[in-house]
Each structure stands twice: as C-alpha cells, then as structure tokens.
Amino acid sequence: MVRRLLALGVGLLVVLALVFGIRGCLNSRQEQALKDYNRDVSTLVQEADQTADEFYDTLSGATASASGATAASTDVQSEINRLRTAAEDHTQRAEGLDVPDDMRPAHVNLLLSLSLVQEAIGKVAEKIPAALSTDSATAVPAVRGIAGEMRAFDAADVVYNRRAAALVKQVLDDNEIGGQVIQSSSFLQNLGWMQPSTVARRINSQAGRGAGDGASTEAAPGTHGHGLIALSVGDLTLTPGQANSLTAGSNVTLNVKVANQGENPEQDVRVRVRITGAGDPIRAEQVIDQTQAGTETTVALKLDEPPPIGQPVTIRAEVLPVNGEKNTQNNALSFPAIFRRS
Secondary structure (H helix, E strand, O other): OHHHHHHHHHHHHHHHHHHHHHHHHHHHHHHHHHHHHHHHHHHHHHHHHHHHHHHHHHHHOOOOOOOOOOHHHHHHHHHHHHHHHHHHHHHHHHHOOOOOHHHHHHHHHHHHHHHHHHHHHHHHHHHHHHHOOOOHHHHHHHHHHHHHHHHHHHHHHHHHHHHHHHHHHHHHHHOOOOOOOOOOOOOOOOHHHHOHHHHHHHOOOOHHHHHOOOOOOOOOOOOOOEEEEEEEEOOEEOOOOOOEEEEEOOOOEEEEEEEEOOOOOEEEEEEEEEEEOOOOOEEEEEEEEEEOOOOEEEEEEEOOOOOOEOOEEEEEEEEOOOOOOOOOOOOEEEEEEEEEEO
8 A cells, every 4th residue: 555655656746747847848938939939020120120221311312303204213213112122021021920829919010010111112112203303293292192101101110119019028028038129110210201391302302392291381470572583594694575595505504593582581492494385395493492581592403405406495484482472473584595506
C-alpha cells in the first residue's frame, strides 16, 4: 500500500510537471508571438514613415511648367507613383503577417492606416500634372485636391496611433510583457500640407497660388488694389493701341510692371499675360509674394513656347484683383503686336 501511494504521488508529480511545463511552453510561445508581431509592425511603420518623407520631399521639389504634363511634372508624377507602389507593398506585407488572436483588433486598424496612405499617394500622383500647370483654372482645383488628400495622411496617423498602436500596447500590458518599443507614426509631415495656399507654395505651383485655404477673410480697413503700369520686352516698352514690333528669340520674357495703389500691403498677387490671335493662346503667370502700398513691382514672365512669327497678335497683361479691391478698371492692358525673328 505504501509503495502504491508513493508511486501514485510520483505519478501525480510527473503529471503536474508536464502540465506546468506545457503551459509554460505555450505561454512562452504566445509571448514570443506577441513580441514578434509588435516588432514586425514597428518595421513596417518605420518604412511607411520613410516613404511618406520621400513623398513630401518629392512634392517640395516639383516645378511648374507651361503645358502642365511636361518633363518636370511627369518626372514628379512618376516618382510619386513609385512611392505609391512602395506603400502598396507595405499594405501587402501587413496583410501577410502572422497575427496572434489577441492582436487582431489592432491589425484591422493597422491595415486601414496603411491603406489610407497608399490611396492618398496615388490620388496625389493623379493630380500633380494639373497642379503644376500654369493655367490657374486647371491648377487651383488640383492644388485644393492635393490639400484635401492630406487629410487621409492625418487620418492614417489618428487610426494608427490612437487605435492600432494603443491596442498593441494594451495586449502587451495585459500579458505583462515589458521592455517593448511601440512604434508611433508621422505620415502627415505637418498641418501646413492641408492648406491649399501652403501646398501651392511648397510644390512651386504659381498658378495654384490662388487656391486659398477655403475660408474667406475680411479685407483690412482702407483701400486695396493694383494698377497695371507697363509691359516691356527687353528695352522696348509697349504702347497700347498701336502695333508693337517685337524681336522674338529662343526665350521671350515679358516684364510686367504693377503698382500697389491701395493703402495696404497685399499677399500672393497674381500677374498673367495671354497672347492670342494666331494659333492656340500662349499663357504665362507669376505670383508676387507681397506688394507694399504706394510702390511699384516688376515681374518677369517667361514664355515656355515661342510666339508666332510675322502674325498680328494681341498681348493682354493683367494683375488679378485682390481681396477688398473695388476699382478693377486699370488692372489690365492690351497691346497689338507682331513678333519678328531676331
């Protein structure tokens, strides 16, 4: 009987050892799986942040061009499409992760966050050629659209940091797993990217500078406005109402002089010229960052395509009205002209 009791006791100890051993192994495997998932998520988010940084660097290096989808804007679009492909890869790799059951709620939010970034980069790539056009009617809506897409980057940060990362930390804490770094995201570089006027400046979209920030502002007290004083090509100042004979070389630059005739400084003053009468209209536009009351400013508008030679044309120069401007009768001048070969 004693021997049987001893054998039973030994057997019970063996069973308990096996049970606790198996449980310990399972707990160890579960802990490692949770750690591995957090490590994989951190790696993906770090790479996604780097892609976002490259995206903003690419946008900031953009250059506007007269025809819109020229080499410069096409190169920018191609680079952004490459970054969209990288963002797609991040999402696909996230979909292929080995996800512990406890981490599934966090994983749903991770996928949503990465897919928002991927989609927004693709949408910006579609809009960048129009945003870099020198036609304000084309550029302004595109710039506003790009600023709108930046909300997706902001939403991706909120979804990831407030939900995905927070739930990962909660699971690790519930399982008493310490010593882990929870990766945060910064997909939106800064809030300025959500303001159309800031987007226009950062991507060098002169024609898009009229996009504004979606809110009308009351003009400061006092008078506002500009007058167009003169238009010149080289040393020749054009005369309204009579034919002006102009020499056309490979690069034609029109110098437009405007005067701030109000009592207030003005921001983002748009000046443009349009040549019509022979073939498709030729346009050029430039933005003056600021004009001071009672001063004159000359802005150089370079034509990105040669003007027609030997054909009568009309050159119209215009300074666009600013907020609070009442009198716009002196904002534009038209000049008959003929371009001749140099």
